[in-house]
Amino acid sequence: MTASTVDAPEFTELTTIELFKEAMKFSAGHFTIFSKDRRERLHGHNFAVQVSITGELDDNGMMGDYGEFKRIAFDLCRSLDEWTLLPGRSPYLTLREDGPYVFAEFAGETIPFLRSDVQVLPLRNITVEELARHLCHRLVDEGKILAVAPIHRLEVKVSSGPGQLGAAGWRRGA
Numbered sequence: 001m002t003a004s005t006v007d008a009p010e011f012t013e014l015t016t017i018e019l020f021k022e023a024m025k026f027s028a029g030h031f032t033i034f035s036k037d038r039r040e041r042l043h044g045h046n047f048a049v050q051v052s053i054t055g056e057l058d059d060n061g062m063m064g065d066y067g068e069f070k071r072i073a074f075d076l077c078r079s080l081d082e083w084t085l086l087p088g089r090s091p092y093l094t095l096r097e098d099g100p101y102v103f104a105e106f107a108g109e110t111i112p113f114l115r116s117d118v119q120v121l122p123l124r125n126i127t128v129e130e131l132a133r134h135l136c137h138r139l140v141d142e143g144k145i146l147a148v149a150p151i152h153r154l155e156v157k158v159s160s161g162p163g164q165l166g167a168a169g170w171r172r173g174a
């Protein structure tokens with residue numbers, strides 16, 4: 001790369017920090033809904049999370065202290081750890097609260113849960129791709145990560161097991 005390209009006014013040099021610490025994980029129960037009348041049984045995964053942060057370096061050659069990014073990512077994972085996750089925006093499943101219970105109505109069946117065991121997420125399904133979207137939205141909406149540095153892009157990956165993951169991204173001004 002010549003000096004001229006670096007100095008070109010339209011040139012914004014971006015660098016990326018990748019975080020995939022072993023502690024960036026959460027254990028959760030869920031079931032994937034495949035259609036109006038087909039779903040999996042309730043089961044669980046140890047979901048693993050990866051976060052990719054792309055932005056501009058400061059004069060000190062840093063894009064913020066990635067310790068800050070890690071703390072934010074760990075808090076995000078902890079918020080979903082050891083819950084049964086239900087989709088609040090499924091086209092096929094409806095949820096009804098009754099006292100200490102949440103009833104999920106699906107394909108003519110009623111599935112009972114204790115309210116204290118479940119988190120209802122604003123998602124259409126509890127899939128790796130929807131979970132990646134959810135975590136990416138929370139990183140942006142909760143704003144803390146954007147306060148650390150001039151970030152241009154975020155990508156969150158959620159894996160339900162080795163060799164399979166879903167990813168979602170955010171880009172400034174898109």
Ligand SMILES: Nc1nc2c(c(=O)[nH]1)N=C([C@H](O)[C@H](O)COP(=O)(O)OP(=O)(O)OP(=O)(O)O)CN2
Binds near residue numbers: 032043127129161162
């Ligand atoms: N597009 C998606 N399809 C499926 C998802 C998903 O999140 N997005 N999730 C599932 C189920 O959660 C299922 O439990 C995962 O299926 P499976 O591949 O069996 O998971 P394993 O960890 O058991 O992997 P193995 O290949 O069986 O070892 C299904 N579809």
